[in-house]
Amino acid sequence: MSLLDALPTPRIRWEGQHPNVVLISLSLVMLCAFWTVDVVSLAPNRIVMGTGYGALEAFGWPGVVLITLLLSSIGLFACQPTLPHYRALLTVVVGLMALMPVGLIASGLLLIDPELPQARLGIGTAYWVVLFVLMLCLVEIRLRLNLTRLWPTLLLTGVALVWWLCAALWLDNLALVQEFRARDRQFLTAVGQHIRLVSIAVGVSVVLGLLLAMLMRRYARLQKGAFTLLNFLQTIPSLALFGLLLAPLAWLAAKVPFLAQLGVSGIGTTPALIALIAYSLLPMVRNTYIALEEVSPDTLEAAKGMGMRAGQRFWQVRLPLALPVLLEGVRITTVQAIGLTAVAALIGAGGLGTFIFQGLGQAAMDMVLLGALPILIMALVVDAGLGALAEALRPGGH
Amino acid sequence: MSDQLSVMQSRQQAPMWLWPMLWGALLLISVMGMPYAEALFRWIEPNARQVIYTRAEFYVLLGRHLLVVGVAAAVTIVVGVLAGIAVTRERGHDFLPLVGQLASLGQTFPPVAVLALAVPVLGFGTLPIMVALMLYGLLPIVRNTLTGLQEVDADIKMASHAMGMTPTQTLRQVELPLAAPVILAGIRTSVTINIATAALGATMGASNLGDPIIAGIVNGNMAYVVQGALTIALLALTVDSLFELLQRKLRSRLSTS
Amino acid sequence: MIELSHVSKRFDTEIAVDDISLRVPKGKFCALVGTSGCGKSTTLRMINRLIEHSGGEIILDGQAIEAYDPVKLRRRIGYVIQHTGLFPHWRVARNIGLVPRLLKWPAAEVQARVEELMGLLGLPVGEFGHKYPHQLSGGQAQRVGVARALAADPDILLMDEPFGALDPITREKLQDELAKLQARMQKTVLFVTHDMDEALKLADHLVVMRDGRIVQQGTPLALLQHPADPFVESLLGGLERGLKQAALTRVRDHMTSMGPTLPAQSRIPADFSLRQALSMMLRDHSDRLTVVDQHDVPIGELTLRRIIKEAQFDRGSSRE
Numbered sequence: 001m002s003l004l005d006a007l008p009t010p011r012i013r014w015e016g017q018h019p020n021v022v023l024i025s026l027s028l029v030m031l032c033a034f035w036t037v038d039v040v041s042l043a044p045n046r047i048v049m050g051t052g053y054g055a056l057e058a059f060g061w062p063g064v065v066l067i068t069l070l071l072s073s074i075g076l077f078a079c080q081p082t083l084p085h086y087r088a089l090l091t092v093v094v095g096l097m098a099l100m101p102v103g104l105i106a107s108g109l110l111l112i113d114p115e116l117p118q119a120r121l122g123i124g125t126a127y128w129v130v131l132f133v134l135m136l137c138l139v140e141i142r143l144r145l146n147l148t149r150l151w152p153t154l155l156l157t158g159v160a161l162v163w164w165l166c167a168a169l170w171l172d173n174l175a176l177v178q179e180f181r182a183r184d185r186q187f188l189t190a191v192g193q194h195i196r197l198v199s200i201a202v203g204v205s206v207v208l209g210l211l212l213a214m215l216m217r218r219y220a221r222l223q224k225g226a227f228t229l230l231n232f233l234q235t236i237p238s239l240a241l242f243g244l245l246l247a248p249l250a251w252l253a254a255k256v257p258f259l260a261q262l263g264v265s266g267i268g269t270t271p272a273l274i275a276l277i278a279y280s281l282l283p284m285v286r287n288t289y290i291a292l293e294e295v296s297p298d299t300l301e302a303a304k305g306m307g308m309r310a311g312q313r314f315w316q317v318r319l320p321l322a323l324p325v326l327l328e329g330v331r332i333t334t335v336q337a338i339g340l341t342a343v344a345a346l347i348g349a350g351g352l353g354t355f356i357f358q359g360l361g362q363a364a365m366d367m368v369l370l371g372a373l374p375i376l377i378m379a380l381v382v383d384a385g386l387g388a389l390a391e392a393l394r395p396g397g398h
Numbered sequence: 399m400s401d402q403l404s405v406m407q408s409r410q411q412a413p414m415w416l417w418p419m420l421w422g423a424l425l426l427i428s429v430m431g432m433p434y435a436e437a438l439f440r441w442i443e444p445n446a447r448q449v450i451y452t453r454a455e456f457y458v459l460l461g462r463h464l465l466v467v468g469v470a471a472a473v474t475i476v477v478g479v480l481a482g483i484a485v486t487r488e489r490g491h492d493f494l495p496l497v498g499q500l501a502s503l504g505q506t507f508p509p510v511a512v513l514a515l516a517v518p519v520l521g522f523g524t525l526p527i528m529v530a531l532m533l534y535g536l537l538p539i540v541r542n543t544l545t546g547l548q549e550v551d552a553d554i555k556m557a558s559h560a561m562g563m564t565p566t567q568t569l570r571q572v573e574l575p576l577a578a579p580v581i582l583a584g585i586r587t588s589v590t591i592n593i594a595t596a597a598l599g600a601t602m603g604a605s606n607l608g609d610p611i612i613a614g615i616v617n618g619n620m621a622y623v624v625q626g627a628l629t630i631a632l633l634a635l636t637v638d639s640l641f642e643l644l645q646r647k648l649r650s651r652l653s654t655s
Numbered sequence: 656m657i658e659l660s661h662v663s664k665r666f667d668t669e670i671a672v673d674d675i676s677l678r679v680p681k682g683k684f685c686a687l688v689g690t691s692g693c694g695k696s697t698t699l700r701m702i703n704r705l706i707e708h709s710g711g712e713i714i715l716d717g718q719a720i721e722a723y724d725p726v727k728l729r730r731r732i733g734y735v736i737q738h739t740g741l742f743p744h745w746r747v748a749r750n751i752g753l754v755p756r757l758l759k760w761p762a763a764e765v766q767a768r769v770e771e772l773m774g775l776l777g778l779p780v781g782e783f784g785h786k787y788p789h790q791l792s793g794g795q796a797q798r799v800g801v802a803r804a805l806a807a808d809p810d811i812l813l814m815d816e817p818f819g820a821l822d823p824i825t826r827e828k829l830q831d832e833l834a835k836l837q838a839r840m841q842k843t844v845l846f847v848t849h850d851m852d853e854a855l856k857l858a859d860h861l862v863v864m865r866d867g868r869i870v871q872q873g874t875p876l877a878l879l880q881h882p883a884d885p886f887v888e889s890l891l892g893g894l895e896r897g898l899k900q901a902a903l904t905r906v907r908d909h910m911t912s913m914g915p916t917l918p919a920q921s922r923i924p925a926d927f928s929l930r931q932a933l934s935m936m937l938r939d940h941s942d943r944l945t946v947v948d949q950h951d952v953p954i955g956e957l958t959l960r961r962i963i964k965e966a967q968f969d970r971g972s973s974r975e
Contacts, residue, residue: 244624560705
């Protein structure tokens with residue numbers, strides 16, 4: 001051993017520990033954005049685009065110094081990335097995220113004239129950039145610390161709680177909050193509709209997908225035809241498919257009163273659901289089919305050799321082994337459906353897309369955010385949740 | 399033996415060309431012939447004052463649509479492939495985990511939400527839509543470039559180094575050709591998504607093939623909706639079948655399977 | 656000539672190669688033998704700088720390898736690996752011509768060289784030149800791998816378990832061909848394998864490695880006669896060691912002139928090994944064989960007593 005210690009190994013000395021260039025560059029990006037781009041904007045009312053304010057005006061000297069120090073500390077810690085430094089980095093990043101609403105409160109106090117309580121505080125570009133980059137930092141730190149997904153999820157939930165608390169108690173001037181207060185009922189209904197549409201579409205396509213995949217395994221001819229058709233459907237842009245369904249369904253509803261009684265119409269839930277299911281089938285069927293096919297023939301041969309009957313082989317061997325890939329299919333399908341349901345608002349199916357398109361129509365950006373942000377969050381939550389479930393179900397956790 | 403092979407290949411090629419030609423022809427017919435199809439659309443919408451969308455010619459709309467998607471695609475392909483190459487080189491290796499995670503997370507962001515979020519930051523109009531499409535379309539290309547390059551057999555890469563190929567030679571003569579099918583698949587995904595997403599841009603002040611649909615929905619004119627939907631669908635199918643053709647050609651040239 | 660002195664390699668905290676020294680004279684065939692993970696492949700890759708060594712000195716033709724440009728260095732060293740590493744998108748001929756093209760040989764010369772090598776390795780150009788690697792059998796693919804390594808006529812050849820993935824019959828055939836090629840071309844070869852029989856059959860010089868260190872090195876015969884420790888002995892086949900030793904000795908070296916008695920029934924060519932002679936005796940229930948030359952003319956005889964007496968195999972008869 002002593003001989004080895006004496007070996008000249010200059011090249012390797014820093015191999016595990018050279019500066020984390022990623023975090024350093026991310027820290028620089030954040031500093032740039034913080035110093036150069038608008039942090040908040042202030043508008044006298046809902047429609048007028050607000051005037052932007054930089055960091056100095058929004059936070060005052062003490063705030064700017066504090067945040068600059070925190071942001072640069074990310075870069076500084078990253079220069080010598082040891083385990084304690086990574087832990088410190090995690091604290092700084094999460095702390096910054098939790099501080100963000102506090103900054104908004106501060107700039108509200110600094111900027112808003114008490115005489116004009118109607119003024120609306122908008123979140124500026126720098127805020128979004130810093131938030132996004134902080135997320136990237138979190139991902140990077142998670143990867144370097146080899147944490148499971150659970151940890152950042154818990155931390156982010158904590159951060160979200162802080163945001164919610166601040167929004168509920170002190171951020172009355174924030175445009176997003178005002179927009180929500182003005183239509184909180186509508187918002188909750190829209191969320192409900194969105195979730196309902198997605199669940200029905202995904203639920204139906206899971207059942208149909210399983211059936212179709214099993215039929216395909218039996219009839220090879222069906223396999224090629226069905227995949228061709230589903231691929232074809234997937235290629236057609238969502239707006240076009242929704243549009244193409246409008247006319248025939250309206251015609252059907254007009255000609256067949258019974259269907260109209262059932263709620264079929266050109267506009268609304270029916271065409272939305274038909275299109276959503278059509279889109280959901282491809283990822284569902286593909287993953288189910290692959291999942292069932294992928295199970296190693298050796299394992300199945302062994303199960304057969306041990307004397308398991310066909311039913312037992314399917315339920316006890318094939319299905320459990322296929323489950324993670326199958327769940328992966330459900331994840332992709334659900335995330336896709338969440339996005340597509342937003343488009344369905346255009347044909348009157350309701351859901352959060354309504355806010356997006358109404359807001360765009362009225363040039364009310366905060367209303368657009370009110371629709372888009374929950375959709376984004378929903379997609380991320382479903383993605384993380386189902387991803388974690390699939391990971392947990394994988395034997396041996398891999 | 400080789401004669402037989404080439405005969406078989408040419409026999410396969412005939413139907414390969416068929417689909418893009420068919421969809422392309424239909425697209426052309428629908429774009430050019432739309433003003434003359436009044437009788438047909440009158441049947442869908444007997445009571446409307448006007449049944450053919452005339453605010454802009456369909457070929458102009460198609461051109462704008464193609465321009466937005468085309469420029470976005472050109473930028474994303476260059477940037478995405480370069481980024482994918484950069485992080486798989488030794489120097490950019492530090493960024494690989496983060497970029498990989500981000501690229502795979504990219505599928506999670508719904509395109510509508512991304513487009514909607516782009517408007518408050520970038521404003522209304524064609525340019526913001528183009529920027530949003532670029533950002534969004536980048537991720538599938540980066541992801542597939544990463545996958546493609548990482549999937550190249552380590553033995554093959556080592557052999558190319560050991561034979562004395564420089565890193566650039568290895569990249570250009572070995573890694574990229576072998577990763578090409580996967581990269582092309584990523585480009586296909588990106589372009590397909592962007593054709594669909596660009597149509598939504600019609601709600602955000604961009605004028606393209608989404609216009610007739612939105613106008614039709616707003617005015618309750620089904621004929622407009624069908625005209626727009628049909629054209630976009632045909633455009634998507636034409637482009638997609640072209641990619642299919644390209645992928646087949648690439649695969650048969652690589653003949654790895 | 657390849658010379659390693661006190662070479663070592665550390666990955667982070669792990670020591671892969673620990674202070675090894677060895678020398679492969681020009682034109683000699685040296686085999687590195689050991690169980691998997693003993694550092695033999697790492698040693699090989701340090702020579703063409705696929706891995707940089709962290710201590711000691713590696714000298715190639717009198718010059719430390721750091722002095723060479725790595726890319727140029729690799730172009731003058733042939734390299735063969737187990738899974739061939741052929742480029743799947745290139746036809747066989749293009750694969751073989753890789754290094755000459757990198758060296759900017761004129762196209763016609765590359766073409767001629769490829770054809771020459773394909774002929775040498777039993778791959779008719781007409782049949783194989785236009786094929787893709789995935790259309791070849793394992794043995795054919797490895798022939799292409801060897802041809803590619805030899806393409807620019809390098810003095811030094813590094814081979815990393817080249818025949819490890821082949822079935823026993825193909826492996827043996829390729830070993831025989833490699834031995835013939837080597838006899839003709841006299842390359843300086845460093846050959847990594849975990850198959851001791853392969854090493855004994857091909858090598859002039861044998862190096863046994865374990866846990867990153869060299870346990871013993873010497874001629875095959877020297878190792879068989881005096882294994883340094885039980886590990887080397889077990890690698891050499893334990894109880895079968897006698898037979899392996901016999902396999903390395905030619906009948907020619909131990910035959911005696913024809914005795915007074917009648918010639919024996921069984922005939923054995925003079926360049927067969929003593930192991931084959933023993934097998935023949937067992938088969939024919941005889942303790943005497945007639946040794947013949949290549950024209951089947953008797954030139955001497957070999958007796959069981961002589962084989963057993965000579966079992967010490969005088970040291971002078973090693974193949975060097």
